[in-house]
Amino acid sequence: MADGKAKSGLLLDIRNLRIEATVYPPGEAPKTITLVHDVSLTLEKGKVLGLIGESGAGKSTIGLSSMGYGRGGVRITGGEVILNGRDILKGGKEGFRKLRGREVCYVAQSAAAAFNPAHRLMDQVVEASLLHGTATRAEAEKRAVALFKKLSLPNPEIIGERFPHQVSGGQLQRVMTAMALCSEPDLIVFDEPTTALDVTTQIDVLAAIKDAIRDTHVAALYITHDLAVVAQVSDEIMVLRHGRLVEWGGTRQIIKEPRQEYTNALVSVHEIEHREQQPGTTPMLSVKNVTAAYGGGHVKVLKNVSVDIFPGQTLAVVGESGSGKSTLARAITGLLPPEQGSVVFDGRTLGNKLSDRPKEDLRQLQMIYQMADVAMNPRQTVGTIIGRPLEFYFGMKGRERDKRVNELLDEIEMGKGFIDRYPAELSGGQKQRVCIARSLAAKPKLIICDEVTSALDPLVANGILKLLLNLQQVEKVAYLFITHDLATVKSIADSIAVMYRGEVVRYGSKSKVLTPPFDAYTDLLLSSVPEMEIGWLEKAIAGRRMESAGN
């Protein structure tokens, strides 16, 4: 044990890790599936290893195995996890409890959910240190305040007195990092720590995490599906797929000279060719000076918004969470009647309320949602789901309907075998395709896509975007594309509206909107999108400091 430590600066040595889980498919006997197939990795003290891959790649499962933890019914069934020179898998439950929160700490994806709403932040931050007896309460609190300062949290002396709901998401994520650092562990597992944040917030949190890692010399496993993010903080990157190792190398090598085809696909994921179409003369749908509010006019979420959508073109609406993007969609579809202003479609003003609109108007505007699995009835087959608008709008029945459903399935590049399947049997990307087919079935002129790729892995999302562009060519349908992801916007938009706090701050054709000079907010938004380039983070932060100094 001692010589394992002495030999090198090796902190974590995972050898031939095999992780299994038992699944209970409906109507079948329970079976054991292997989530991680004999993966090995090593991590030296003070180094950062990025684990990257799509969902189901086993990255979180591997990360948590360094704490001997398995979510749900997940079991470590083979291999060794050697931490600080000993195999922790042999330590049993007591052994795991002693190392969790002391040698290894964890930073979760959503700090908002990972903090206990019933306790003050400080009590939660120092809890692990007190539990393991590494510090007295006074010492631990002093250390916590110092960490709050280092992570540039506002009011570091008193922020610990607050409850989780009193602090913003980005700040909570930093408090969670402080919580992990507070017990001075040897290793921190960061599990998608910035994925749930807006881009403009992500960059600050990312910079704070990076500085904290550098100054405390803690080692880290950084888990994410965003290669551009991991390139900013990692020394090495490991690419995983379906629980197997694809490629493992230095950060520069992985993003500049990927050796595996899959890695290459991840690196070049956002490159979609799309030629911008010029706006026509008459818009198909015009949103005119729309103001909308929730809570009986108390909370104004849209302020005097005007945009146009031209036939067969794509208008992308971008902005942070809370900027009013989805509310705009609700106002257009009549789900939230606007207080002022109107929506003009094909030259006539649409009814404000949903109940005021004839069936024909409803047919022309269709929606696709972010969460495909909750947007479908789990007890209906794909055939019923896609067939429903055919019956409802066109009165199709029986064989005629099935024929059309099959045509639509062909259009979304899913074979005929899917017509009798249930949503639960489909992958995330396939579910979203079914939702697309359902909206196309109504033969609409406009489809509103609300964050349709946000819940998907990059490669799958890419496939969906390509499909949407192809369908636009074939069906001449227009899209209102709501997203917070600027890379998506660049790939598919013809015109762009940038929203901020309920107002459109920049609007025009894609080339115009993305060409300087920018207004302050668009500049912030654009400069916050991580780029696949080593040193981008420092440059972006430096650029921001200069600007605020100049102001």
Next chain:
Amino acid sequence: MSSPIVKLVAQRIALGILLLLAVSVLIFAGTQILPGDVAQAILGQSATPESLANLREQLGLNQPAYIRYFHWLGGVLTGDLGTAMSSGQDIATSIKERLWNTLFLAFWAAIVAIPLAITLGLIAVRYRNGWVDKLISGVALASTSFPEFFIGYLLVFYFAVENQWFPAISTVYEGMPLGERLQAIALPAAALTLVVLAHMMRMTRAAILNVMQSAYVETAELKGLSAFAVIRKHAFPNAIAPIINVVMLNLAYLVVGVVVVEVIFVYPGMGQYLVDHVTKRDVPVVQAVGLIFAAVYISLNIIADIAAIVANPRLRHPK
């Protein structure tokens, strides 16, 4: 204390008072619908129309119903519950001691039942789906499924007849020493505990299990806390609102629903008093007891609501 809490609590209390007033109207109206009145009941067989009219005049019964209602309500608010017809005694005086007896019994049953139920609930969550969990759930459910008179007689049989550890009849009197008093109520308190235990235990278990899925429970586990510490420190505080609700419902049951148990053990409490006077058709007593039961029920539920509001950190500490 901050303003949203004060406002919410004030709303709950105002609502409770309003509800109690509505209940008093219902109780009063209900007894008016019954055939006959107090004058008839007092004079009985010997009533002549003249003496009836005289007595009605004397008692104010010939006034319209709403005036009599306010008269009755005014009396209740000043502590005058009227006179029992059967005995001619002042109701307030005879209720006072009995109410105290009932509360005494309910208090000790609650002192045993609530911590026991919550602890059993916590243990059931700790060993969820294992044999400990199943044993606790099974025994608790079985004890609730038996009617309380059955449990009562079972307890009497084993602990009073076979073993003679406790008296079979819970006689208490004024000036009785506390120790003797506690021994006297041991069996009825045990019967009540067994009746309310399962409901509170299972609700505690369900409420905590619901919270155990949360990300913050995982965070606590990954800090190295023991399984029981995770449940106690991190899951329980977030499950408190539904637990308080079910606890208060059961407390209300302990006060209001003890009728059968009091009768079995011949315990001089409110339930026994109510049953006695229902059989005698003594309307003023039934009204008074009904109103007191309603008041207890409503106040306990208000306390549950207020406790749930205060337990919510979002309301206690607004942004």
